[in-house]
Amino acid sequence: MSTTTLAPTRRSFDYKTFLANNGALVGLVVLCIALVIATPDFLTGQNLLNIGIQVSTVAVLAFGMTFVIVAGGIDLSVGAVAALSAMASGWFFVSAGLPGWMALAGGLVVGLLAGVINGAANAYGKLPSFIATLAMLSVARGLTLVISDGRPIKTAPEVSFLGGNIGPVPMPIVILVLAALVASFILNRTVLGRSMYAVGGNAEAARLSGLPVKRIIVTVFALAGLFAALAGLLLAGRLDSAQPQAAAGYELDAIAAVVIGGASLSGGLGKISGTFIGALVLVVIRNGLNLLNVSSFWQQVVIGLVIALAVGADVLRRKTRNS
Amino acid sequence: MTVKPLITLQNVTKTFGQVTVIQDVTVSVYPGQVQVLLGENGAGKSTLIKMVAGVYQPDGGQILVDGAVTSLPSTRAAEEHGIATIHQELNLVATMSVAENVMLGRMPTKLGMVDRKELRRQARAALALIGLEIDVDTPVGQLGIARQQLVEIAKALSINARVLILDEPTAALTRHETQALFAVMADLRQRGVGMLFISHHLDEIAEVGDTVTVIRDGHFIAEVPASTPEDELVKLMVGRSIEDQFPRRADETPALTEVLTVTNLTSAGHFDDISFTVRAGEVLGIAGLVGAGRTELIRAIAGADKYDTGSVTVRGAQLPKGDIQAAIRAGIGHVPEDRKGQGLVLDASVNDNLGYATLASSAKLGLADFTGQRRRAEAVAEKLRIRMHTIDQPIRSLSGGNQQKAVFGRWIIAASTVLLLDEPTRGVDVGAKVEIYELMNSITAAGGAIVMVSSELPEILGMSDRILVMRDGRLAGELSAADATQDTVMTLAARDVAAQR
Incomplete structure (x- = not known):
């Protein structure tokens, strides 16, 4: 529209715009206030630490997923890769007899490799990311069962340390904060992060501008694999063992967190802070429903409605803003 | 009535x-x-x-x-x-x-x-x-x-x-x-x-x-x-009169330095045995009907597509096939035909869109150079008179002409000296068109070279120093700006075409 003669007048603080742009955050605050009123068990130190621990796994998975979704893809394999990485780490320690720190690093490398394969299949093999990672989901889960023969494996002390405490603070929360800072730094400050937005927004324009689109895609999936591995190790560390069915279905939580956080599944939009809030929304709802003794069956129904509501509101917001 | x-x-x-x-x-x-x-x-x-x-x-x-x-x-x-x-x-x-x-x-x-x-x-x-x-x-x-x-x-x-x-x-x-x-x-x-x-x-x-x-x-x-x-x-x-719709100012004394040399370039099914050179300070227009292979040729030179045989040389150095990054390093800037589909990331800001080609080269240790990028983007937006509220607004909200100027701006920030323009003023209004032509003039005045594909004959005739005409993937002829008229160009471009339709 014409800009010179008919410019809009600016107002000091537009609370409507603020609400519209921070819907997930507002929802989270409202949710917390409601739970504080509804149950005295919500606002206790122990419960908040619980929430912190629970959110750490979902959020770390979802940070990796944010990279992929911003770059215009989807990664269905993160839950299975998390399980495989933890299981591999346990195997490195127990069966291969590697030192604990190498077992931990080995687990991360397995996640990274799975991600590289996903990315290569997408960028060079021309498989849609949905299909490539669906295949990886099955392969990784299958390998997890093969390695473990369907039984849990004890983790190295270094991995268990990830599930422990530093003083009063649970380690998963420390890791979560570090992972958020690193992910946010990558997305906001690095060439790689800025390129992800370009690739997700318009891959052809990015390519014609000289961005190495294929390499970027491989790196993006590799990062998702690495973050998945970290989440898997966090989960295993808490239990002191890698479970063959660990993190099953977590990819859907991760996607939901990213989308509630305001990212667009068509790519080019998304933030780590949004994803973090999205993960908190999911975990706080589950926690609150548990405290209120709502059955886990009904919890699923509620979570589904929340996802639909959050994304629906977002779509509506974009529509009104664009017209 | x-x-x-x-x-x-x-x-x-x-x-x-x-x-x-x-x-x-x-x-x-x-x-x-x-x-x-x-x-x-x-x-x-x-x-x-x-x-x-x-x-x-x-x-x-x-x-x-x-x-x-x-x-x-x-x-x-x-x-x-x-x-x-x-x-x-x-x-x-x-x-x-x-x-x-x-x-x-x-x-x-x-x-x-x-x-x-x-x-x-x-x-x-x-x-x-x-x-x-x-x-x-x-x-x-x-x-x-x-x-x-x-x-x-x-x-x-x-x-x-x-x-x-x-x-x-x-x-x-x-x-x-x-x-x-x-x-x-x-x-x-x-x-x-x-x-x-x-x-x-x-x-x-x-x-x-x-x-x-x-x-x-x-x-x-x-x-x-x-x-x-x-x-x-x-x-x-x-709201004002535009003196000259095609303000081409060619150099009085054309330089002799060959900037871009294309030799026997062939891509089966697209174009065949194309050779030409462009000198510093020159605008080479490529005319032809849609489907004559002009866009495919431009894309091959820019490294966007591979070709079968032949070579592309910029200032004496041969470019590898299908390597956009190498082409950009050699000074090539490509303004693609489809602005929205190939030129811009519509949801990204004007600032980001201006900076994609220089994102990696201006970075230090993999960290994007935000302050430098913003400074360069603001300077070029000012120079090209890109009309916008702020440099952070999504480029989707700009008019077609201003969007197109941003695609040009990307290559100006990258200091490109060989611009490959594919339908540079498609969907652009008259005022912005003239600004784009002035921009082409300033690029050639600074010793740059331009190859321009366009389906608008007045634009080809008005802005080119030399005109190549393509037909069915081949060069049908070359005309100097002085000799070219709508008729001479169309005769070369459309010969035999009536028979095919």
């Missing part, structure tokens, strides 16, 4: 939030007439059209259909009044057949199943209305843009449209296809269909229009006959 208008927008006003985009504009469409809507990008043409089509409702003023005040709360309501819109982005389902597309939403059925025979019959009848002879079973996606457009017109007519809104229908058509469209329009006019026509090609106005409504910045400026001289129309539209 004794004939009553089919539809009138009377003193309509439309605001979005605080922004008034249309203020007190009146425009009518009469039966059997072509009403031209003229204005720069962002003047409010599309908002007006959307009011006629029932997408927007006016905030002030009224809409009269057959003289009676009517509200058009939806596109459906507009259709019921016989108003149909042919959008720039066609509303066809590429994978479905011509017949299915024409009858979409009202497929004839028999016992609850689609009656294929009847479907074909009705579709053929609709196509016959505009004399379009194509197999109705062809998937629409396999037709060219021109024919897709005609299919959409046939569809509109088959639902008894009396008012046809044509939003830049000729933007993607060749001269030949445009003529075919105009023939259809002339026929519709005979049959009393009223048309609202939008085009950035001023020469088409006199050819096809009856009356011209000029709007500028959302205001009604004038209603003039379509026979009004072009420079008069431009003056009304832009």
Whole structure:
């Protein structure tokens, strides 16, 4: 529209715009206030630490997923890769007899490799990311069962340390904060992060501008694999063992967190802070429903409605803003 | 005028939030007439059209259909009044057949199943209305843009449209296809269909229009006959007179340094044995019909596509095949044909879009150079006079001309010295066009070289120092700027073409 003669007048603080742009955050605050009123068990130190621990796994998975979704893809394999990485780490320690720190690093490398394969299949093999990672989901889960023969494996002390405490603070929360800072730094400050937005927004324009689109895609999936591995190790560390069915279905939580956080599944939009809030929304709802003794069956129904509501509101917001 | 208008927008006003985009504009469409809507990008043409089509409702003023005040709360309501819109982005389902597309939403059925025979019959009848002879079973996606457009017109007519809104229908058509469209329009006019026509090609106005409504910045400026001289129309539209539509200033003494050398370049099925050189300070125009292989050639030089044999050399150094990054390092900048699909990341900011080509090269240790990028972007936006609120607004919200300037700006920041331009002013209004031409002048004045592919002959003739003409993937000839005329270029471009059609 014409800009010179008919410019809009600016107002000091537009609370409507603020609400519209921070819907997930507002929802989270409202949710917390409601739970504080509804149950005295919500606002206790122990419960908040619980929430912190629970959110750490979902959020770390979802940070990796944010990279992929911003770059215009989807990664269905993160839950299975998390399980495989933890299981591999346990195997490195127990069966291969590697030192604990190498077992931990080995687990991360397995996640990274799975991600590289996903990315290569997408960028060079021309498989849609949905299909490539669906295949990886099955392969990784299958390998997890093969390695473990369907039984849990004890983790190295270094991995268990990830599930422990530093003083009063649970380690998963420390890791979560570090992972958020690193992910946010990558997305906001690095060439790689800025390129992800370009690739997700318009891959052809990015390519014609000289961005190495294929390499970027491989790196993006590799990062998702690495973050998945970290989440898997966090989960295993808490239990002191890698479970063959660990993190099953977590990819859907991760996607939901990213989308509630305001990212667009068509790519080019998304933030780590949004994803973090999205993960908190999911975990706080589950926690609150548990405290209120709502059955886990009904919890699923509620979570589904929340996802639909959050994304629906977002779509509506974009529509009104664009017209 | 004794004939009553089919539809009138009377003193309509439309605001979005605080922004008034249309203020007190009146425009009518009469039966059997072509009403031209003229204005720069962002003047409010599309908002007006959307009011006629029932997408927007006016905030002030009224809409009269057959003289009676009517509200058009939806596109459906507009259709019921016989108003149909042919959008720039066609509303066809590429994978479905011509017949299915024409009858979409009202497929004839028999016992609850689609009656294929009847479907074909009705579709053929609709196509016959505009004399379009194509197999109705062809998937629409396999037709060219021109024919897709005609299919959409046939569809509109088959639902008894009396008012046809044509939003830049000729933007993607060749001269030949445009003529075919105009023939259809002339026929519709005979049959009393009223048309609202939008085009950035001023020469088409006199050819096809009856009356011209000029709007500028959302205001009604004038209603003039379509026979009004072009420079008069431009003056009304832009609000000032544009001295020279093609301000090419070539160097007095052409430099002898060859900047870009293309030798025997061949890509099977696209182009064959192409050789040419471009010197510093020169604009080389490449003319030809759509499908002559011009875009494919440009893309191959830019490294966007691979080629089979031959070589591309920039300042003596041969470029590797299909390597965009190497081409950029050698100084090549590519302004692709499809701005929205290939040039820009529409949801990203103006700042980001200006910086993609230099994102990696300006970075330190993998960290993006934010302050430097913003400084460079602001400087270039100022230099190119990109009109925007802030450099952080999504580039989607800029007008076509300003978007295109941003694609140029990306390569200016990258200090590119060889610009490959593919339809550089497509969908760009007159004012911004001249600014883009001035930009080309400043690039060549600084010793840069430009290769420009364009389907607009006046642009090729007005801005090139030398002209290559391509036909069926081969070089059909080379003309100096002095020798080239529309006729000489078209003779080279179109020889034998009539036989193929």
